Amino acid sequence: MKTMDLLPPRETMYRALVNRDSSFEGIFYVGVRTTGIFCRPTCTAKKPARENVNFFGTLSEALHNGYRPCLRCQPMDPNGHPPELIERLRAEVERAPGGRLTDKELAAMSIDPSTARRQFKRHYGMTFQAYHRARRIGVALRDVRRGARVDEAKNGSGFESDSGFRDAFTKIFGETPTAAKTQAGLFAQRIDTPLGAMLAVADDKGLRLLEFVDRRAMERELSILRKRLRTNVVPGEHRHLDAVRLQLTDYFSGKSLAFDLPLAPVGSPFQLRAWELLCSIPVGQTRSYSWMAKKLGDVEMRRAVGRANGENMICIIIPCHRVIRADGTLCGYGGGLWRKKWLLDHERKMLRG
Ligand SMILES: [Zn+2]
Incomplete structure (x- = not known):
């Protein structure tokens, strides 16, 4: 498993990208902020400006950061083209990245759910549900980072269909972006670490959650917090989130392995x-x-x-x-x-x- 700190230097990757250097195939993927699409290093599409790219070591990271696979270079498919069934499933996900496709809905599209699961897993090494979740979380959290307010997050992801973002956001945070803004209870931010993106949630009592965004339990944990604390989660800033961000940086750099901030876990x-x-x-x-x-x-x-x-x-x-x-x-x-x-x-x- 590749971690972010094992990626080649940014400059090296950008050069490989511009030169379409095939020796970097499988080493990194590149997300293009202006389009929301991720590519292989050798994609024949016009090369994005340096300031508009994000590099990822794994497909999962690229998806969890809100990027969808490029239809030209098909970064998820070694042979350049996904099998027909997978192509159909992926298109369905893009119609509503914020939703969840049930077995019943799949059956209604004449897709056998267990065949779909098996094929997806064999082809991508991740289940169809995991793929859909990665897209949903990625779209909802794309701009949930320091300083990005909800309305900015919405505008910032203009290339996503508005309803796709709204649905995904509602699934994760429990409220539409507009409603969330007016009754803030818990504040959430995404924090990038060498082990992948994490979501941190806090209120005045302390840190409530710190979780890897690709973890299956994350959505359930957010809903437990919302129910138990009877409030909603909204992307925003909070002094405890600033503290956790700084202390995580020190932890990963080895400067200080100790944490010192109020924790307020919710549990039995x-x-x-x-x-x-x-x-x-x-x-x-x-x-x-x-x-x-x-x-x-x-x-x-x-x-x-x-x-x-x-x-x-x-x-x-x-x-x-x-x-x-x-x-x-x-x-x-x-x-x-x-x-x-x-x-x-x-x-x-x-x-x-
Ligand atoms: Zn591409």
């Missing part, structure tokens, strides 16, 4: 106790599920502990990645095992250095 009394216990595990160290269960009062609770860790909504800062099997092997991380391994390696390396 048991979850809150489990998460508090996680925070007591020192940087660079690991503990087992049995250790946690024992500390929480019952060695037989390993399963419940595992579940509570998986339901942690404040990744990295509440360090569920520091819990591993008793035999030392890694297991179960919502953000993906490669991230868990990366975080543990990073912490050990930085402590030694």
Whole structure:
């Protein structure tokens, strides 16, 4: 799995792009901000200006950043053309990137849902649902970054159909962009990290969520927050979001591995106790599920502990990645095992250095 810091330097990639250098095929993809499309390095389309490009190491990153695959160079298809069924499915997604296609709807289009799933997975290594989710989240979060207000986000993504953006936005944040603006409760921002884009959500009480945007649970977690706190989420600025952004930068650069900001996770009394216990595990160290269960009062609770860790909504800062099997092997991380391994390696390396 490629992380953002393993990409070649920006200048090298831009040169490869201008020269249509085929030796960079599969090394990076390029997203063009003005069109919302992503391409291979060798695409024959007119080359975009330097300031309008974003580089990505994986298809998933490009999709989660709101870009759709170029129809000319077909960056997702090694042979230049997707099979017919996949082409149809992708076209359906583009008609309503904010929606969700149910098995029933697929069947109504005379598409057998299980064939669709199998083909998509075999061809792209991701399920059809994962693809659709990536487009939905990408479109909704495209401009949810520092300083971009909701109305600007809407205008900034002018190349997306207005309704596509609105639908996707509503699915993720629970309100239309206009309604969200008038009754802000929780503030959200996207933060780019070497492990991929994350979404951070905070209010005056503290940080409520920090999650990788490609994680399947993210949409569910946002809806739990909205329901439990009886308010909505709106892209915006907040001092706790500034703090988490700065501290994450320090964490990833190794300048400081410690976090110091108010956390306000939402969960059951048991979850809150489990998460508090996680925070007591020192940087660079690991503990087992049995250790946690024992500390929480019952060695037989390993399963419940595992579940509570998986339901942690404040990744990295509440360090569920520091819990591993008793035999030392890694297991179960919502953000993906490669991230868990990366975080543990990073912490050990930085402590030694
Ligand atoms: Zn292209």
